Amino acid sequence: MAGAFGFKGCRKIRGSQIRNLLEAKEFFLFDCDGVIWHGEKAITGAPNVVSSLIRHGKNVFFVTNNCTRPRENYVSKFCRLGFTDIMQEQIFSSSYCSALYLRDVAKVGGEVFVIGCEGVRKELREADVPFVEDVDAPDAAIANCALSPNVKAVLVGHDDKFTFLKLAKASSYLRDPNCLFLATDNDPWHPLKDGRILPGSGSLIAALEVATGRKATVIGKPSRFMFECISSQFRGVNPAQCLMVGDRLETDMLFGSNCGLDTMLTLTGVSQMEEAQEYRNSEHSCFVPDYVVDTIADFLPAFEELD
Amino acid sequence: MAASKCARLSGALTAQLLDAVDSVLFDCDGVIWRGDQVVPGAPEVINLLKKNGKKVFFVTNNSSKTRKLYADKMTRMGFDVREEDVFGTAYCSAVYLKTVCKLEGKVYLIGTDALKQELESVGIQSTPAGADHISGGQIDWANVPLDPEVKAVVVGFDPHFSYMKLSRAMQYLTDPDCLFVATNTDNRLPLEGGKAVPGTGCLVRAVEIAAQRQAQTVGKPNHFMFDCVASQFGLDRTRCLMVGDRLDTDILLGSNCGLKTLHTHTGVNSLADAEAHQNSGCPERQGMVPDYYVESIADLLPALQG
Numbered sequence: 319m320a321g322a323f324g325f326k327g328c329r330k331i332r333g334s335q336i337r338n339l340l341e342a343k344e345f346f347l348f349d350c351d352g353v354i355w356h357g358e359k360a361i362t363g364a365p366n367v368v369s370s371l372i373r374h375g376k377n378v379f380f381v382t383n384n385c386t387r388p389r390e391n392y393v394s395k396f397c398r399l400g401f402t403d404i405m406q407e408q409i410f411s412s413s414y415c416s417a418l419y420l421r422d423v424a425k426v427g428g429e430v431f432v433i434g435c436e437g438v439r440k441e442l443r444e445a446d447v448p449f450v451e452d453v454d455a456p457d458a459a460i461a462n463c464a465l466s467p468n469v470k471a472v473l474v475g476h477d478d479k480f481t482f483l484k485l486a487k488a489s490s491y492l493r494d495p496n497c498l499f500l501a502t503d504n505d506p507w508h509p510l511k512d513g514r515i516l517p518g519s520g521s522l523i524a525a526l527e528v529a530t531g532r533k534a535t536v537i538g539k540p541s542r543f544m545f546e547c548i549s550s551q552f553r554g555v556n557p558a559q560c561l562m563v564g565d566r567l568e569t570d571m572l573f574g575s576n577c578g579l580d581t582m583l584t585l586t587g588v589s590q591m592e593e594a595q596e597y598r599n600s601e602h603s604c605f606v607p608d609y610v611v612d613t614i615a616d617f618l619p620a621f622e623e624l625d
Numbered sequence: 626m627a628a629s630k631c632a633r634l635s636g637a638l639t640a641q642l643l644d645a646v647d648s649v650l651f652d653c654d655g656v657i658w659r660g661d662q663v664v665p666g667a668p669e670v671i672n673l674l675k676k677n678g679k680k681v682f683f684v685t686n687n688s689s690k691t692r693k694l695y696a697d698k699m700t701r702m703g704f705d706v707r708e709e710d711v712f713g714t715a716y717c718s719a720v721y722l723k724t725v726c727k728l729e730g731k732v733y734l735i736g737t738d739a740l741k742q743e744l745e746s747v748g749i750q751s752t753p754a755g756a757d758h759i760s761g762g763q764i765d766w767a768n769v770p771l772d773p774e775v776k777a778v779v780v781g782f783d784p785h786f787s788y789m790k791l792s793r794a795m796q797y798l799t800d801p802d803c804l805f806v807a808t809n810t811d812n813r814l815p816l817e818g819g820k821a822v823p824g825t826g827c828l829v830r831a832v833e834i835a836a837q838r839q840a841q842t843v844g845k846p847n848h849f850m851f852d853c854v855a856s857q858f859g860l861d862r863t864r865c866l867m868v869g870d871r872l873d874t875d876i877l878l879g880s881n882c883g884l885k886t887l888h889t890h891t892g893v894n895s896l897a898d899a900e901a902h903q904n905s906g907c908p909e910r911q912g913m914v915p916d917y918y919v920e921s922i923a924d925l926l927p928a929l930q931g
Contacts, residue, residue: 480788486822506834507795515799517791517835525831528812529823 326581326606328598330591337620339609344559346371347548347579349539350382350392352565352587353614355399357511361586363615365400370621377555378408379548381562383503383538383569385413385475385519388440407551412502412538413438415547416473417445419537424498428470431491433477433484433522438502442473449473463487474526474534475502476519485522489529499530503538505569509588539564540572545579563614567593567605575604583607584614631899634887634917639928642917646885647864648680650854652845653695654687654815655870655892656922658702664891666923668703673929675705682854684867686844686874688714688781688808688825691739709857714808714844715781717853719743721843722777726804730776733797735790735828740781740808750774756785771796777804780832780840782814782825791831798836805836809844811874845869846877846912851884868922872898872913880912888915889922 331339348354354364371378380392387395389409396404416438420426430449432438442449450466463483469491477484491497505518523534537543549555557578564570565587571594574581583594597605611617634642651657657667674681683695683706690698692711699706718740722728732744732751741754752772778794797803810826829840843849851867854860865884869875870892876899879886888899896918902910919925 478788478792480791482784482786482823482828485786485827489823506837515795515835517788517795517831521791521831521835522788524834525823525827528827528830531812 326598326603327608328583328594328606328610329608330610330612332611332616333619334623335609336611336617337623339561340371340374340376340617340620340624342559343376343561343580345377345379345555345561347379347381347545347560347562347574348614349562349564349566349570349587350380351384351508353563353584354380354401355395356586358399359511360399360401361613361615363613363618365402367614367617367621368401369403370618372403374621374624377552379410379552380404380408381410381539381544381548381573383412383505383519385411385416385438385502385538386435387411387413387437388444389414391437410544410547411437411441412544413441413475415544416475416500416502416537417441417447418547419500419543420447420471420473421445424471424500426471426498428468429466430471430473431466431469431488432473432475433480433488434473434475434502435477438473438475463490465490469497471498471500472526473500473502474519474523477522480522485525485529488526492526492530492532499526499532499534501534501536501538503569504534504536505538505566539569540576542573542576545573545577565589567597567607571605571607574607580609581607582609582611584611586613630911630914630916631888631896631903632917634919634924638917639925640931642866642885642887643677643679643925643928645864646679646866648682648858648860649674649866649868650682650684650851650879650884651922652869652871652875652892653683653685656868656875656889657683657699657704659891660815660820663702664921664923666921666926668705670922670925670929672703672705673926677929680858680860681706681710682858683711684845684850684854684875684878685711685713686809686811686825687814688718688844689737689739689814690715691742692716694739712850712854713743714850715740715743716746717850718779718781718806718808718843719747719749720853721849722749722779722804722806723747725849726777726806728777728804731772731774733772733775733778733794734781735783735786735794735832736779736781736808737783740779744779751779754783754785775803777806778832779806779808780825780829781808783828784822786828791835794832795835798832798838805832805838805840807840807842807844810840810842811844845871845874846881848878848881851878851882870894872902872915876915877912879915886915886917888918889920890918891921 504520506520560579562574567589696708734751807829811824812826814824867879
């Protein structure tokens with residue numbers, strides 16, 4: 319179905335085409351924001367799509383760059399928004415995967431300096447990864463700020479309490495080339511429900527990259543790591559049997575491409591059809607989806623046929 | 626004058642160069658002082674140049690002080706300097722907004738009080754500097770409407786930079802008619818005592834990434850700072866010398882403006898850095914190769930005293 323030679327179809331599909339896809343794939347990876355919900359509101363039909371997939375014996379995973387809440391909060395949110403029976407184990411967030419990376423891959427032998435929200439800190443605590451609690455007086459001196467001697471990694475994610483002082487401290491720690499520089503994700507901005515936008519982790523990481531002259535290792539999409547987390551925890555996750563469904567070309571589609579998965583763009587979020595076509599016309603195939611739907615609710619008629 | 630580049634300046638060559646210039650532009654950090662430590666011999670060099678009838682100016686990317694504060698600091702250190710001779714990016718950004726952008730409207734400011742004052746001195750109002758002037762969480766910020774009089778976002782050095790300010794700036798910049806100006810893009814700011822902290826460049830990049838727009842940068846190596854000095858003092862660029870420690874800002878500014886350039890080794894870059902650019906074979910890097918170098922500007926003293 320997908321191009322064997324890197325050609326991506328970018329085709330809007332419906333009806334029997336979706337049914338064929340549903341039959342061909344075993345594993346469905348969904349981004350969350352803009353795909354299954356907008357803020358606190360489920361996208362119409364999305365809970366039904368997810369439960370139908372599960373009812374038909376498909377494996378469903380949620381792969382999100384949103385690092386602001388721990389997985390247990392996601393479980394509550396799924397419940398609250400009408401998605402039934404979603405287990406914590408199905409949820410792969412960039413904060414959870416960053417904790418896994420620090421514990422299992424980097425095997426960080428000291429503390430982590432964290433720029434991020436409670437979501438990140440909670441996942442680090444759950445994974446028993448020690449981190450530095452940032453408790454500075456508001457007027458702490460930027461040049462002589464107290465540094466912890468045991469910091470071996472800096473982890474940066476979305477932080478609505480980001481300050482110059484945190485930037486200064488992080489860049490001091492990163493002067494040691496052996497100190498790891500990790501980012502939960504690199505998303506530059508995020509849309510809010512009412513059309514406004516918010517700065518993303520990517521903007522904070524950019525500041526630190528300029529300060530240090532170093533590039534962060536990004537855990538979240540489009541990096542492969544979150545897929546590696548999934549395939550290490552679940553048996554038989556074969557890329558050829560996966561479909562990645564997302565709303566952002568530069569994260570979700572690129573992620574799918576990087577991991578050898580078929581990709582589907584849903585138009586209920588960030589990226590528009592015109593942008594996908596522009597990438598296709600300029601031969602940037604890694605950003606181009608194989609398939610496009612207006613909303614994942616377009617899956618529902620296909621289930622009716624299968625049932 | 627010199628067909629070759631990166632020549633050591635000494636002896637007769639120094640006297641020749643001094644005869645060939647009427648004005649000398651100095652960077653500050655790493656050239657005439659390091660933090661609060663004056664470079665030995667620097668005040669004598671500046672004062673002798675002036676005594677010998679040369680015009681002397683100071684051109685710094687540091688956006689955290691007003692020109693008056695700089696002049697005061699220099700006077701305290703023994704430099705015979707007037708406020709009008711000092712061109713910092715806070716001042717130059719204000720001039721840029723007024724004379725080039727012809728800004729009518731307010732500025733959303735990410736910067737210090739110094740930048741606010743320099744803007745006010747050319748008649749441009751801005752939002753307050755300092756710590757977040759709206760307390761509370763994201764919801765509170767989100768509920769404060771944008772000021773319709775804001776027509777430009779200006780980013781300078783700001784030790785009170787925060788996510789909320791970043792978010793606010795980004796909201797204003799969704800209007801493509803809202804200007805986006807950066808005082809400078811240096812990645813570090815030297816402080817008193819020889820320490821350094823993240824520079825304005827970090828804050829500018831954060832706003833650029835969030836807003837998906839590029840800032841117009843006023844500071845070196847952009848030619849505007851030289852234009853600012855030249856227009857106020859009627860300089861002949863063929864008889865100007867730019868003296869600096871950074872190849873990618875000071876020397877590049879000099880090259881971009883057709884000035885003679887002198888690299889001093891008391892700051893960021895070394896002779897090896899200059900030679901690396903020279904031997905790179907990259908045309909774009911040749912602008913960072915100085916005409917001459919000295920170990921310290923004190924090396925000019927023998928020619929000035931003789």
